[in-house]
Amino acid sequence: MTYVSRRSYIGHDGVEDLAAAFRPFDTIICCVGFGDAFPAGTQLKISQAVLLAAASDNNNSDGHGKPKRFLPWQWGVDYDAIGTGSAQDLFDEQLQVRALLREEQSKNLVDWVIVSTGLFMSFLFRADFGVVDLPNRTVRCLGRWDTEISITTPRDIGFMAAEIALRPGAISNQVVYVAGDTVSYGRVAELVEKHFGGSGKEFKRETWDRDSLKQELAKSPSNVMLKYRNCFAEGRGVAFDMATTVNKQRGIVLQDVQSYLKEMEI
Template sequence: MPTNSILVIGAGELGTAVLKGLAKHPDFASSSDTTLSVMIRASSIDGNGGADPAKQRHNAYLRDTLGVSGFVPGDIGHDSAEDLAATFRPFDTIICCAGFGDAFPAGTQLKTSRAVLLAAASDNNNGHGKPKRFLPWQWGMDYDAIGSGSAQDLFDEQLQVRALLREEQSNKMVDWVIVSTGLSMSFLFRADFGVVDLPNRTVRCLGSWDTEISITTPRDIGVMAAEIALRPGPISNQAVYVAGDTVSYGRVAELVEERFGGSGGKFTRETWDRDFLKQELAKSPSDVMLKYRNCFAEGRGVAFDLADTVNRQRGIVLQDVQSYLKEMEM
């Protein structure tokens, strides 16, 4: 195998952004011994069960434009940890970009992390290398700061992944990096999330107007995932921060009004404080959006000081909310 064979798990929005970030990174462009592979379901691979035309076109883009040289069949939701370990063994770097949320069974991320550790610990690699670096699915909040038992129960598994990796740290099998990126920028502007409801010209705060949130676009997550994977420097066995912006809900309201307030009248501001959101969650305890809103309203572990981010420390400019809004239309 090449000296740096990289496997990205998943080719959805985030996986594609990470593959693009890797392909465009100068260290990849200048290297002859780094390869990119992607793990997707067998049914999504050309010639394997007849992938639909859209998937075929996407695979062609990954191959012909981004330089993906390997399409590896696998399903982290249904494959066993042992089967996944066998899939992972030939690769030096594993970057997980799939497996979070309702689309995957509970425990998928924990199983995937165990599989990486199994692959790294194996003594039978048929002459291939072992996984040496792992970026798990942690593209989100600072789950350590949020803590267990939060309103969003999906976050508890993220803490379990962190605990597993820290337990194995003394064995020095895999150099892992957890990348906390805050909320996906587009999610902030989803009407069903409720913060920025453009169709109804309404902006709401979660907690208070001074409560802050960190936000990053998928494109920039890809840029920073590539930077950390290819130029780790001193980053090793730790959690780091990445963010395009850290803003208060009050500032979000101001920016939205600046961008769209000139036509159609003013925006209405509504406060969804912590008490209100807790009451709403008590009425609908399985509502996923309410779980997220309650977590963000707490303001703990969801906002990072930009001075502490890898992008700011390395002088890499990422897209902020104001710039993102300029590209949006009503």
């Protein structure tokens, strides 16, 4: 595999232009992100370009003909389980990408793999997300304290992306799961309190239940963090059984919340 960066072009390049850029490569792994980083429809356009490149009869002098494998930007929750029309409207495009890949699967254009990783571990500790608010020494649950969430560090996501791309085994044209940890908000609170408890000031716990989050979103419908909070409060498609993850099945140990906390200081 060879690394190619076209971040500055992806937002405005057309499908044909992107397909031309993708054709020399065997494997396309999309790591550009989504949301405010690019115009709506960018992830769908990238997927269309990969399929167009894969359908090409072009043969390159280096022996590479066209893309054979595609890992799209789906490094997050299980959008199938969440479904369309969720509080986070950005998720609908991710479902369109899945629908496109499944629709084209019978043509055998490209072998695709969607890797669901849950929430990025670092996001859990962002004060503006609100779950672990270290500056205010507050831990909050989204929905209920027993609601679970799967989380993976960006470093481990990159590691598992390489693992799946280079050693796919039987993984082909499907959604797979990766997670460093699957924990309840109550367990997160316990671990945070235990790790930082000796610093002289106790942490407080607050509940952001589903009804109150919906009311807040109704008042501020464009607030991105409120959209995310509402989705995670539902508890649907955001937590994976660790036994079903590729890392657990292959005996690969990823960083969990407890070990992540050991690297943190406040």
